[in-house]
Structure formats: C-alpha cells, structure tokens
Amino acid sequence: MSKYKDIVDYIIDEIDSNNIKFNEKMPTIRDLSEKFNCSKQTVVHAYDKLQKEHIVYSIPQSGYYLVDKKEMHSKKANKIINFAAGSPDESILPYEDFQHCLNQAIDIYKGTLFNYSDAKGLPELINTLKTHFQDYQIFCSSDDIFITSGSQQAINILCSMPFPNGKSNVLVEQPTYKGALKALAINKTPVIGIERKSNGLDFEELERKFANDNIKCFYTIPRFSNPLGLSYTNDEKKQIIRLAEKYDVYIIEDDYLADLEYRNNSYPMYYHDISSRVAYIKSFSKILLPGLRIAAVVLPKILRNTFEDYKRWMDLNTSVLSQGALEIYIKSGMFKANRKLLKQTYSERMNEVKKICSESHINNIDCHIPETGFYGYIEFLKGVNINLLIRECNKKYIYIKDLKDDYLNDFFSNDIIKISVGCSGIDEINKGMSDIFKIIQNWY
Incomplete structure (x- = not known):
C-alpha cells in the first residue's frame, strides 16, 4: 500500500481516537514526512485528499486544521458515490513510486530538459x-x-x-x-x-x-x-x-x-x-x-x-x-506490479456490481456488466424518465449521468445509464447500486 494512503489512514485514526481535536493544528508536513519516511510532496498529496473530503482545511503560512466535528460527520454521512466519473481511483495510483522515477529522470535527462x-x-x-x-x-x-x-x-x-x-x-x-x-x-x-x-x-x-x-x-x-x-x-x-x-x-x-x-x-x-x-x-x-x-x-x-x-x-x-x-x-x-494490483481491484469492483445486479430482480431492465474494466451500463426496456432518476439518485449523493455527450445527435438514446467503478470502492458500490435499484423499484 502507498505511503500516501498510509498517511490518510493514520490521520483518520488519530481523529477517530480523539488525538486530534477541532481547531487544533494538524501534524506538520515535515513531521509526517519523517514519521513515514517519505517525501513532503507525498504528505501534501495526502492532505489534499483530506481537504477534498472536507476533513481538514488549510491556512496559508500556518498549516492544516481539523474541520468542525459536526460538519465532518455530516459530510461523512453523505459521502458522494460517483458512478459518473471516468477517472481512476486516486488512492490506488502510484504517486510515490512515480515521484522517485521523476527524480531519477531529472538526473538522467537534465541535459535534454533544456532543449x-x-x-x-x-x-x-x-x-x-x-x-x-x-x-x-x-x-x-x-x-x-x-x-x-x-x-x-x-x-x-x-x-x-x-x-x-x-x-x-x-x-x-x-x-x-x-x-x-x-x-x-x-x-x-x-x-x-x-x-x-x-x-x-x-x-x-x-x-x-x-x-x-x-x-x-x-x-x-x-x-x-x-x-x-x-x-x-x-x-x-x-x-x-x-x-x-x-x-x-x-x-x-x-x-x-x-x-x-x-x-x-x-x-x-x-x-x-x-x-x-x-x-x-x-x-x-x-x-x-x-x-x-x-x-x-x-x-x-x-x-x-x-x-x-x-x-x-x-x-x-x-x-x-x-x-x-x-x-x-x-x-x-x-509498472507490472501496479498493473497486477489494478487488474485485481477493478475485477473485484465489477464483480460486486454484477452480484448486486443479479440480485435486483427488476422487470424491464437489462444490466450489461463486464468481468472487469471501468464501465458497465443499465438499459431500460420500457419508457423511463432518466433525468428524474438522476435527480433522485443525486438526493442520495449518488452521481450517475446519461450518455448525451457520448452520442452524435442522430443516435442519442436516453434509456441507458452508465456505471463507472473508477472512483468507487466495494462498500460504495454495494451501497450505491443497492440504493439505485431501490429507487428504480419504487417507481419503475
């Protein structure tokens, strides 16, 4: 597992153990860099992740601080499950390994960089x-x-x-x-x-x-x-x-x-x-x-x-x-080592989608879910208001989208929603897909 993920998990554990309190300054970048024997950039990346999840905030020239606990729990309770994104999961990308390669590349190709x-x-x-x-x-x-x-x-x-x-x-x-x-x-x-x-x-x-x-x-x-x-x-x-x-x-x-x-x-x-x-x-x-x-x-x-x-x-x-x-x-x-991890990760995620789809038992829909990859889709076999489904899912902090941007005008079909597992872990897939099928079951 990457040092970046270790740092994120460590900070979350410290918050849950009440070792870091609201309005108190978080561990410094230097301290975490020394503790985890990693670069300062890796620590910054971990803090960026925590900021995006509204767990910490930064004050220039001062450092990072814990967000108000009430607000943090509210954000956690309503964590966004994004089935619309095409980007890969940041938590399993090899930032630290690749940073070492960048540093080596600067040394090896420094003459070429200026030409x-x-x-x-x-x-x-x-x-x-x-x-x-x-x-x-x-x-x-x-x-x-x-x-x-x-x-x-x-x-x-x-x-x-x-x-x-x-x-x-x-x-x-x-x-x-x-x-x-x-x-x-x-x-x-x-x-x-x-x-x-x-x-x-x-x-x-x-x-x-x-x-x-x-x-x-x-x-x-x-x-x-x-x-x-x-x-x-x-x-x-x-x-x-x-x-x-x-x-x-x-x-x-x-x-x-x-x-x-x-x-x-x-x-x-x-x-x-x-x-x-x-x-x-x-x-x-x-x-x-x-x-x-x-x-x-x-x-x-x-x-x-x-x-x-x-x-x-x-x-x-x-x-x-x-x-x-x-x-x-x-x-x-x-590269080969990371590829092996990603193959396993996305296969497991897609298999979780397949499992939940197979348990849905809803008439007039077809689920087309591959064995692995980033994308699958749900096809509605009779009239459905896709825009209403999208809005209902958004209320539950589940992001899905139609495929309008992926079609030429003459071909657009509004009876399909795509499911991307690029950014969603197993627990998120389980909850998000189950909630989607509950919404569909209620009014389809």
Missing part, C-alpha cells in the same frame, strides 16, 4: 515500449512507435490528418468516447456513426458504410469500450479488419484499458492486422497518472511521415521529463 527533443519521442522510451508492448501482443519496430501528449492528442492528429485512401469521413461507434467526438467537431472533420450494442455491430451495415460513405478511418474501442464497457470477440475484430482491407479503410484502435485484460486469448486488432490498416493507441492515464499526459501510437509505415509532421507542428515535442519517468517506471518493474 527541444525529437517530435517522435524519447528514443529510450520508444525502445522500452517496443519490448513492453509484447505483453499486449503488439509486435512492432521502434520506427513504428510515436509518443504523444496523451491519447487525446493522438486521436486529434489521426482524425484530422489526410489518409492515403484520399477519403474524408470518420466512422465512430455509437456511443463512443466523448473526447473523440469533441476532437472531430473542433477539427470540423465529417463524422458518421454506427450503433454498437451488447451483441456487437451489424456487420452488414458496417460493410454498407465502408463501401458507400467515403470512410477514411474507423475509430473504435474494441475492449472495455467507453462508455459502455463492451468488448469485441477475436472473430469480430478479424471481420472488421477484413472489411477495412476490402474497402480501403484504416482503423484507429484505442486500447486504453488493455492493462485490465485478464483473458490470455484476447488480442488487440493490431495483432490480427496483416494489411497495415491499424493505428494502435495505448494510453497510460488509467493505470498510472491521468495528469502524466503520455500515450504511444503504433503506426503503419505509410502513415508515419504524415503523423510526425502533424505532431511536430502541434507541440514540437512531448514532455521529456514525463517520458523519461515512464521509461524508468516500466524498466524498473514497478
């Missing part, structure tokens, strides 16, 4: 990723890999740049990641949708669109899709690739949650691609730190020059410090 670096990415990180990607069944050369400032930049570039097929439209699943829809809208890229349901795509419709709609590329999230949590089978991935080859369409594969995959025989689309159609995007936000803003793209040779040109004149180069720290983090073995 522009290669737009393609730090060579040391690229070579490390070439080996690292073999764990995902991605076998490529270093020449194929480009580093971007997060997956959002990779999506922006790929959706806006010209492709060798000379076509202009981008096809997207419906619903899909809202960041991709925003990128397409901002870049004024023509976009077409295709519905993706729990039973997959309509492949006849996909073929018609590939054949007739001037599709340059198909943006897809094959596994643990955002926002529904759906995954294609290997056969479905192969079928998409065959159609892409037949109709000269490229594929943008966003594999943002590959690290949570537990099935040994589930491969990315890139693995099945023998015709150089797939551009593979791997983000590190969900398993590492959202603010790191590092992603990698594995490109077919024919796309490399255009992509690099767009990348160079978009930001010149991605942060060398972040790249260097990630390279050290992967090579040290810390």
Whole structure:
C-alpha cells in the first residue's frame, strides 16, 4: 500500500481516537514526512485528499486544521458515490513510486530538459515500449512507435490528418468516447456513426458504410469500450479488419484499458492486422497518472511521415521529463506490479456490481456488466424518465449521468445509464447500486 494512503489512514485514526481535536493544528508536513519516511510532496498529496473530503482545511503560512466535528460527520454521512466519473481511483495510483522515477529522470535527462527533443519521442522510451508492448501482443519496430501528449492528442492528429485512401469521413461507434467526438467537431472533420450494442455491430451495415460513405478511418474501442464497457470477440475484430482491407479503410484502435485484460486469448486488432490498416493507441492515464499526459501510437509505415509532421507542428515535442519517468517506471518493474494490483481491484469492483445486479430482480431492465474494466451500463426496456432518476439518485449523493455527450445527435438514446467503478470502492458500490435499484423499484 502507498505511503500516501498510509498517511490518510493514520490521520483518520488519530481523529477517530480523539488525538486530534477541532481547531487544533494538524501534524506538520515535515513531521509526517519523517514519521513515514517519505517525501513532503507525498504528505501534501495526502492532505489534499483530506481537504477534498472536507476533513481538514488549510491556512496559508500556518498549516492544516481539523474541520468542525459536526460538519465532518455530516459530510461523512453523505459521502458522494460517483458512478459518473471516468477517472481512476486516486488512492490506488502510484504517486510515490512515480515521484522517485521523476527524480531519477531529472538526473538522467537534465541535459535534454533544456532543449527541444525529437517530435517522435524519447528514443529510450520508444525502445522500452517496443519490448513492453509484447505483453499486449503488439509486435512492432521502434520506427513504428510515436509518443504523444496523451491519447487525446493522438486521436486529434489521426482524425484530422489526410489518409492515403484520399477519403474524408470518420466512422465512430455509437456511443463512443466523448473526447473523440469533441476532437472531430473542433477539427470540423465529417463524422458518421454506427450503433454498437451488447451483441456487437451489424456487420452488414458496417460493410454498407465502408463501401458507400467515403470512410477514411474507423475509430473504435474494441475492449472495455467507453462508455459502455463492451468488448469485441477475436472473430469480430478479424471481420472488421477484413472489411477495412476490402474497402480501403484504416482503423484507429484505442486500447486504453488493455492493462485490465485478464483473458490470455484476447488480442488487440493490431495483432490480427496483416494489411497495415491499424493505428494502435495505448494510453497510460488509467493505470498510472491521468495528469502524466503520455500515450504511444503504433503506426503503419505509410502513415508515419504524415503523423510526425502533424505532431511536430502541434507541440514540437512531448514532455521529456514525463517520458523519461515512464521509461524508468516500466524498466524498473514497478509498472507490472501496479498493473497486477489494478487488474485485481477493478475485477473485484465489477464483480460486486454484477452480484448486486443479479440480485435486483427488476422487470424491464437489462444490466450489461463486464468481468472487469471501468464501465458497465443499465438499459431500460420500457419508457423511463432518466433525468428524474438522476435527480433522485443525486438526493442520495449518488452521481450517475446519461450518455448525451457520448452520442452524435442522430443516435442519442436516453434509456441507458452508465456505471463507472473508477472512483468507487466495494462498500460504495454495494451501497450505491443497492440504493439505485431501490429507487428504480419504487417507481419503475
């Protein structure tokens, strides 16, 4: 467990034991740093967490103080359960480990920090990723890999740049990641949708669109899709690739949650691609730190020059410090250790959602909950007022949301709510999901 979490737990225990009292100054950053043998930044991060939960407050040049006990208990009693967020759980992210890697990166790459670096990415990180990607069944050369400032930049570039097929439209699943829809809208890229349901795509419709709609590329999230949590089978991935080859369409594969995959025989689309159609995007936000803003793209040779040109004149180069720290983090073995923890954590959380859904016994709803990942969803099979459900849940400090931002206008369906377990522990999931089903049972 991280020192950051140990500090938070220690302070909570001290408060519950009445060793820290209202209006008394909290332990100093220096004292806690020495007590837990950690950096001062780790202590600051722990106090930031406690401030967000309204347990402590800070006074500049003075320190941290305990919030009034009555107010604190009120906040605790009404703790927010957030099933709407797409961000990972802060308490299990490797802040302290990664801080050590940042410090090492400053020493190793200090000369590079003061100069522009290669737009393609730090060579040391690229070579490390070439080996690292073999764990995902991605076998490529270093020449194929480009580093971007997060997956959002990779999506922006790929959706806006010209492709060798000379076509202009981008096809997207419906619903899909809202960041991709925003990128397409901002870049004024023509976009077409295709519905993706729990039973997959309509492949006849996909073929018609590939054949007739001037599709340059198909943006897809094959596994643990955002926002529904759906995954294609290997056969479905192969079928998409065959159609892409037949109709000269490229594929943008966003594999943002590959690290949570537990099935040994589930491969990315890139693995099945023998015709150089797939551009593979791997983000590190969900398993590492959202603010790191590092992603990698594995490109077919024919796309490399255009992509690099767009990348160079978009930001010149991605942060060398972040790249260097990630390279050290992967090579040290810390990445694999943390990935194992996260796979177990999110599998347990999603299984808790599945258990509660299976016990609900409510007619006219379907629960589509995967074995792991961040997202699942509840589908209402007859008319329902989603906005009223959202308001009723908010009264109980449970945050859910509709999927309006994840759809193109012509596809929006207001009979679905997504359930994200990114920020919610087992106890919160148990309480929050049980309360949601009680609300539904009362008026559905």
